[in-house]
Amino acid sequence: MNNFISKVSKGIIAILPFLLLFWIFSFVYDFFEAIFHSVFGITNSNLFITIVIFILSICLLYYIGHLLDKNKEFLLISITEMIIAKIPLVKSIYSGIKEVLNIFSGKGKEGYLGVAYVNVGTMELMGFITKDEGEFFWVFIPTTPNPTSGFIAKISKENIRMSNLSVSDGFKKIISLGVK
Structure with a gap:
């Protein structure tokens, strides 16, 4: 059964x-x-x-x-x-x-400075850098699979690892639950 x-x-x-x-x-x-x-x-x-x-x-x-x-x-x-x-x-x-x-559609690239991984304890969350502010980045960390909600955080640059993903590819990864 x-x-x-x-x-x-x-x-x-x-x-x-x-x-x-x-x-x-x-x-x-x-x-x-x-x-x-x-x-x-x-x-x-x-x-x-x-x-x-x-x-x-x-x-x-x-x-x-x-x-x-x-x-x-x-x-x-x-x-x-x-x-x-x-x-x-x-x-x-x-x-x-x-x-x-x-x-x-490629029009949102000017709103984000890149894709990054944010260190939170022993895990990394994918986020989108929205503003560079000296020693800190403002990062939007979306929820999955709905990237229209999430939270914004001011994080020191040492707790962030930059990704080589484009913003579009980052959102595809979020929406696909990490499959793509």
Whole structure:
């Protein structure tokens, strides 16, 4: 019986990433379907209209990306962020998601000076150096697997070992629970 439970749990762990990916795709599909249906009201019954709306949406996203490349402070994004900044819980979630996305897209490199290992007793914690302050570093030590939370510490440089990981690779290691 113990062997049976072990194999079932291994099977669940093996297919869990696929199930989560399917759930995310299903959620995104349902989300966009609801938007398209509420805006246009005819997407469920007409494949041609659905394809046209999809192509127009891709073109709109491309155009927004183009405007962001030309002008880093795109007005629509700025206004939306100002509105989000007024909503307490949503603001913290949005800023955490935006920070992680900026790091993975390569835009967050200017915010971190590097990846380091912090000596805490007999173990080392991975952290991200945010500021050099003489004999000390300010280090953000994220929690795993959610790097949007953690703690910030002012640590003497002698208790820190620098890593050769990039900031993006450091966050990948945190999110993957050290596997990557």
